[in-house]
Amino acid sequence: MTNLDSDAFVFFGATGDLAFKQIFPALQAMIRHGHLNMPIIGVARSAKGLDGLRARARESLEKHGGVDPQAFAALSAKLQYVNGEYSSPETFRELRKALGSASRPLYYLAIPPDLFETVAQGLANADCDKGARVVVEKPFGRDLASAQALNKTLHRSFPELAIFRIDHYLGKEPVQNLLYFRFANSFLEPIWNSNYVQSVQITMAETLGVEGRGVFYEEVGTIRDVVQNHMLEVVALLTMEAPVGHDADAMRDAKQRALRAMRPLTPGDVVRGQFRGYRDENGVASDSQVETFAAIRLHIDTWRWAGVPFYIRAGKRMPVSATEVLVELKRPPQDVFDTISQGQADYFRFRLSPDVTISLGARAKMPGEAMVGETVELVVRQSSVDEMTPYERLLGDAIRGDPTLFVREDGVEAAWGVVDSILGNGTPVHEYEPNTWGPAEADQIIAGDGGWHNPEPTKAEALAVKQ
Numbered sequence: 001m002t003n004l005d006s007d008a009f010v011f012f013g014a015t016g017d018l019a020f021k022q023i024f025p026a027l028q029a030m031i032r033h034g035h036l037n038m039p040i041i042g043v044a045r046s047a048k049g050l051d052g053l054r055a056r057a058r059e060s061l062e063k064h065g066g067v068d069p070q071a072f073a074a075l076s077a078k079l080q081y082v083n084g085e086y087s088s089p090e091t092f093r094e095l096r097k098a099l100g101s102a103s104r105p106l107y108y109l110a111i112p113p114d115l116f117e118t119v120a121q122g123l124a125n126a127d128c129d130k131g132a133r134v135v136v137e138k139p140f141g142r143d144l145a146s147a148q149a150l151n152k153t154l155h156r157s158f159p160e161l162a163i164f165r166i167d168h169y170l171g172k173e174p175v176q177n178l179l180y181f182r183f184a185n186s187f188l189e190p191i192w193n194s195n196y197v198q199s200v201q202i203t204m205a206e207t208l209g210v211e212g213r214g215v216f217y218e219e220v221g222t223i224r225d226v227v228q229n230h231m232l233e234v235v236a237l238l239t240m241e242a243p244v245g246h247d248a249d250a251m252r253d254a255k256q257r258a259l260r261a262m263r264p265l266t267p268g269d270v271v272r273g274q275f276r277g278y279r280d281e282n283g284v285a286s287d288s289q290v291e292t293f294a295a296i297r298l299h300i301d302t303w304r305w306a307g308v309p310f311y312i313r314a315g316k317r318m319p320v321s322a323t324e325v326l327v328e329l330k331r332p333p334q335d336v337f338d339t340i341s342q343g344q345a346d347y348f349r350f351r352l353s354p355d356v357t358i359s360l361g362a363r364a365k366m367p368g369e370a371m372v373g374e375t376v377e378l379v380v381r382q383s384s385v386d387e388m389t390p391y392e393r394l395l396g397d398a399i400r401g402d403p404t405l406f407v408r409e410d411g412v413e414a415a416w417g418v419v420d421s422i423l424g425n426g427t428p429v430h431e432y433e434p435n436t437w438g439p440a441e442a443d444q445i446i447a448g449d450g451g452w453h454n455p456e457p458t459k460a461e462a463l464a465v466k467q
């Protein structure tokens, strides 16, 4: 531990969904790797006390990643519990006591954003805010105006350097590798621009639906849930210039310029879809217009990317679960042998999940007398598991005070600025059948560029279909 590291980990919303799915598994993993030697304090309103919280932690791990007996025992021993309402000064007095001599706590606000102000105020009143850092979850606001308001609220209690806005995509190993692959290979730079790149497609497909999160999903929809954050962050990493310098802000400055260069979307750039059956989900309105699918055409107004369309597609109840980036290069200028149409030109494929691949699609002659070719893939990297989950990596970074992989105030606002005018129900929502690639209307968005590339299923998914 350095003298900049946080010295206590406090999570608000300790009995909530996020803690259950992500925080307990990340805490256990951090303990297993020897990265979390400090008090761990859960804050929530529940009558079940510390034993109840320990039982919930165990249940969480049984469902998400498994219980490691040794690490879990250590987690249980370090765990403390503060029970109380966030509006009550008593809760924060209890927290102050639980913090003991800790002077640089990390607060994880795993709670709805409308409670941020109350909690920030409570922390300040009980003298818990000195030297503190705060981690906040997405969705960071609902639109540009609410994100700006939220930033103002947080800044009343915390300086920007102490605020860590999580986008878990940035903590994913293959997303990090996008950046590494781009800037560690000099062969890429000369062709990474509009002279050679025809178009870029990003598909984030999920076979799952909204999984009992109907109430939450009605408030967000696909564009707020995954496009404004995960997808635009990926586009920023693909399109940004090399950072100037090595500090966290050098990286975030470069990303910020990429985000600012994204042309704000207009209704003509988006097709929204909703899977048949969504309206029957608990908590969903019977006439809901909320999208569970979006296809978007985005332009980047820079010298490097002028004229190159970026197509983004994200949806629930798709035929496969996969996130994939396809950077399609231009066809050769002349057909010397066979005709190479746009869908057959060279490409880079970055499969980000669930399995990881970086590959280069190239043409090679098929054996035989004719000078006729086929596309082959040269695989650069293939792996199936991350060493660390994104949450483990990101929480570790926040504890060390490294903001590189977190979204800065101007970044979150720039991303909202891109989608702001297509939020809500201003464009029609088209129904699609579950287990398909979304509504037919989505094909129009990309018609000029050879159509969508549908990611392949994983081996397990393909096997399941065969059986």
Ligand code: BG6
Pocket (backbone or CB within 6 Å): 206, 225, 226, 323, 353
């Ligand atoms: C979350 C969204 O941010 O990302 C979910 O709220 C989505 O709706 C999830 O399913 C996907 O994340 P991952 O890591 O499974 O690709």
